[in-house]
Amino acid sequence: SERYDLLRLVGENAFGQIVAWGQLNHLPHQFHPRKFRIGIYVEPESQSRGVGSMMHDRLTNELHARRATAVSARARGDMSASIRFLETRGFAPVEETWESRLVVATFDPGRSIDAVASLASQGITITTLASERARNPDVHKDVHALYLACIRDVPTAEAITDIPFRQFVARELESPNVLPEAYFLAVADGRYVALCAFVRHPGMPDVLSGRLTGCLPSFRGRGIVSGLKLRLAAYAYDHGFREIWTWNSAQNA
Numbered sequence: 001s002e003r004y005d006l007l008r009l010v011g012e013n014a015f016g017q018i019v020a021w022g023q024l025n026h027l028p029h030q031f032h033p034r035k036f037r038i039g040i041y042v043e044p045e046s047q048s049r050g051v052g053s054m055m056h057d058r059l060t061n062e063l064h065a066r067r068a069t070a071v072s073a074r075a076r077g078d079m080s081a082s083i084r085f086l087e088t089r090g091f092a093p094v095e096e097t098w099e100s101r102l103v104v105a106t107f108d109p110g111r112s113i114d115a116v117a118s119l120a121s122q123g124i125t126i127t128t129l130a131s132e133r134a135r136n137p138d139v140h141k142d143v144h145a146l147y148l149a150c151i152r153d154v155p156t157a158e159a160i161t162d163i164p165f166r167q168f169v170a171r172e173l174e175s176p177n178v179l180p181e182a183y184f185l186a187v188a189d190g191r192y193v194a195l196c197a198f199v200r201h202p203g204m205p206d207v208l209s210g211r212l213t214g215c216l217p218s219f220r221g222r223g224i225v226s227g228l229k230l231r232l233a234a235y236a237y238d239h240g241f242r243e244i245w246t247w248n249s250a251q252n253a
Contacts, residue, residue: 004028004167005036007062011051019046022055024062024071028167029151030158034069040085052085072157094157096250101243104236112234115227119186122222124193126231129173129183143185144168146192150214155251172211177202182235186215186224193219196228198244208236210246 004026011020020042027037038059042052063071073091075082116126132139144165152160163171172178177199186194194215201207215225236244 004031005066007059009055009058011042011055013046019043020051020055022059024059027158028163028171029160030156031161032070032158034067035158036063036066036068036071038063038071038073040073047081056085056089095155097247098250099245099247101245102233102236103243104233104241107233107237109234109237112227112230115223115230118223119227122188124186124188124222124224124227126227127185127187128181129185130180132185133180140169140173141165142192143173143195146185146195146216147172147197147212147214149216150195151212153214153217154212155249172197175199179208182208182232184228184231184235186219186228188219188224194224194228196225196232198232198246201245204242206240206242208232208241208244210244213246 006025007023009022010018011022013019020040022041023039024036026033026035038056040052040055040059042055072094073086074097075086077083077096119126129139129143132143136142144163147168148162154160173180173183179198179200182198184196185192194213196213197211198208199211201209213225213228233244
């Protein structure tokens with residue numbers, strides 16, 4: 001089935017102001033019809049007033065209505081109150097993700113030039129989704145296949161499932177925050193062998209946020225992923241971005 005569930009709720013105070021929101025959804029890359037991810041977000045001034053608990057209870061009722069068998073949530077390691085909130089409601093840690101940030105102004109663009117030249121000497125070129133759309137009528141299908149091959153190697157607590165083509169294009173290639181000129185692809189032997197996909201952060205337009213960076217196993221060890229990331233950093237430098245954010249599984253560091 002290609003049907004994914006998504007529910008968003010908002011919490012208002014007595015003056016009709018939104019002070020919290022919550023969400024439950026399927027994870028397309030870890031799809032199971034009865035397994036969901038939830039998120040609860042409360043503005044600082046309204047925390048410790050029972051707002052998050054009310055949102056959790058409402059989402060739990062929605063999960064029961066969907067006959068959910070499992071639910072996951074995410075919390076930052078430095079937010080002890082959020083961790084306690086989840087643990088007191090039966091959640092337990094299953095995986096850890098590390099966040100990395102680059103302050104773009106500190107980056108030396110010359111590193112990208114050297115990396116691109118090194119890859120070119122191996123017959124590997126770097127292109128973008130924007131350029132390939134003008135050249136390759138099947139680029140979306142080709143990138144979808146590459147994405148599926150790369151994401152299967154990402155360490156996760158749940159089994160990886162393939163995202164159907166239609167959902168992939170809508171989420172990863174045509175959503176409003178996608179920057180086709182910042183979606184980098186490596187080409188070798190006439191095919192796409194690696195990708196570095198970043199989007200404009202929805203809440204901070206001067207930040208690039210990572211989606212997926214990966215390389216086919218048979219092309220690893222050649223500096224391709226490093227070259228793609230350096231090319232991305234050079235793009236961010238040239239286009240006035242402030243920071244680049246990315247996340248990696250602690251198992252994949």
